[in-house]
Amino acid sequence: MSDAKQIIEESFEHLVKTYAPQPVVMDYGDGVYVWDTDGKKYIDFAAGIAVASLGHNYPPLMKTITEQAPRLMAVQASYATKEKHKAAKLLSETTGFDLIYFSNSGTESVEASLKCARKWAYDEKGEQANEIIAFRNSFHGRTYGAASVTEKFHSQPFFSPYLGGIKWANFNDLESVKAVADANKTAAIIVEPVQGEGGLTPAEPDFLKGLRKLCDDLNICLIFDEVQAGFGRLGEYNAYDAFGVKPDIAAWAKGMGSGFPVGAMGAVEKFGKAITVGTHGTTYGGNPLACAVCATVVEEMQKPGFMDNVRAVSKVLYDGLEEIKRNSNKITEIKGKGLMIGVKTVFPPKDLLSALQANGFMATMAGGDTLRLTPPLVMNEDEAREGLNILKATLEEME
Numbered sequence: 579m580s581d582a583k584q585i586i587e588e589s590f591e592h593l594v595k596t597y598a599p600q601p602v603v604m605d606y607g608d609g610v611y612v613w614d615t616d617g618k619k620y621i622d623f624a625a626g627i628a629v630a631s632l633g634h635n636y637p638p639l640m641k642t643i644t645e646q647a648p649r650l651m652a653v654q655a656s657y658a659t660k661e662k663h664k665a666a667k668l669l670s671e672t673t674g675f676d677l678i679y680f681s682n683s684g685t686e687s688v689e690a691s692l693k694c695a696r697k698w699a700y701d702e703k704g705e706q707a708n709e710i711i712a713f714r715n716s717f718h719g720r721t722y723g724a725a726s727v728t729e730k731f732h733s734q735p736f737f738s739p740y741l742g743g744i745k746w747a748n749f750n751d752l753e754s755v756k757a758v759a760d761a762n763k764t765a766a767i768i769v770e771p772v773q774g775e776g777g778l779t780p781a782e783p784d785f786l787k788g789l790r791k792l793c794d795d796l797n798i799c800l801i802f803d804e805v806q807a808g809f810g811r812l813g814e815y816n817a818y819d820a821f822g823v824k825p826d827i828a829a830w831a832k833g834m835g836s837g838f839p840v841g842a843m844g845a846v847e848k849f850g851k852a853i854t855v856g857t858h859g860t861t862y863g864g865n866p867l868a869c870a871v872c873a874t875v876v877e878e879m880q881k882p883g884f885m886d887n888v889r890a891v892s893k894v895l896y897d898g899l900e901e902i903k904r905n906s907n908k909i910t911e912i913k914g915k916g917l918m919i920g921v922k923t924v925f926p927p928k929d930l931l932s933a934l935q936a937n938g939f940m941a942t943m944a945g946g947d948t949l950r951l952t953p954p955l956v957m958n959e960d961e962a963r964e965g966l967n968i969l970k971a972t973l974e975e976m977e
């Protein structure tokens with residue numbers, strides 16, 4: 579048995595079966611490339627599903643980690659540290675939110691957002707104001723609150739009951755939101771600016787503007803789940819900048835740590851101040867290492883040209899995909915926004931992913947029928963073209 583096969587078989591004997599195992603074992607990465615234990619090289623169009631925003635082994639990030647890890651990694655969350663101060667200040671300045679809460683993952687950032695909105699609504703409107711409006715095809719995470727606003731999980735009866743008071747509306751359909759919104763009962767609306775797991779569907783700017791107005795008119799908290807779309811993924815630092823609509827609360831994770839587990843919630847003061855001492859918290863959230871990482875990621879993204887590169891590479895990819903689509907009958911739809919790209923083909927995505935993997939191209943699947951491309955934001959135009967060539971050749975090979 580090969581080393582890789584043995585590692586896969588033996589490790590899965592000890593692991594809870596949350597994911598179907600891949601046939602290769604990933605070993606190390608550099609820039610936009612990853613190598614497996616057999617020495618095979620892959621161009622990374624997955625980035626850990628929109629996580630490794632700065633690619634792999636990014637020197638300034640490695641410097642931060644190797645300097646901060648021996649200095650201080652853990653201290654009780656009630657202590658201020660220079661690193662937490664710097665990261666919170668930077669996040670507040672770059673996102674425009676008054677108050678920041680640090681978490682460790684996307685689902686925790688969503689939990690914090692829901693709890694913050696519920697607490698605000700309880701204080702402001704009363705205990706009946708406990709309803710949350712969520713959207714069909716959304717994905718917000720796997721803890722109970724986040725799963726409760728993710729429609730597909732409601733088909734998993736073994737986890738019922740979920741959080742009560744969830745009202746469903748259709749994405750990009752304002753009238754369906756108005757039909758369930760109630761000034762007296764609705765605490766919050768939670769929406770992804772681009773539905774990721776649901777299949778890379780961007781919101782219509784007018785839909786988000788309509789949600790903003792509805793929330794203002796009915797005094798409802800508007801939450802954007804920017805866990806996948808935030809931190810430069812759409813070619814703007816904030817996902818909300820790409821739509822010209824600012825939410826009251828945003829949930830972040832993934833790209834903000836570029837591979838290090840860190841998340842956060844940003845809130846405008848009116849909502850953020852609802853969380854008071856003892857009402858919410860986390861042991862690891864805001865630890866000095868995670869905050870040092872987050873500050874470095876933010877600083878790198880603020881450098882001149884960073885977002886220009888994201889937009890330029892996005893254009894190369896969309897143009898290249900359109901060209902492949904024009905010249906073959908194998909791509910049926912191109913979706914998404916920025917570097918959050920969805921491609922529908924005539925092939926089952928699983929077969930396409932396997933063929934791409936065999937040709938040295940890593941990607942993921944979304945919505946059951948869509949190939950998802952979420953490369954590192956530091957990918958350059960030549961690397962993007964290299965990836966397109968592999969995708970084109972793979973589609974040509976497939977029958």
Ligand code: PLP
Pocket residue numbers: 627683684685686688717718719720770774775803804805806807831832
């Ligand atoms: N929200 C969105 C939009 C996501 O895409 C994800 C993960 O894919 C999450 C929340 C949950 O994040 P995590 O897996 O870090 O808990």
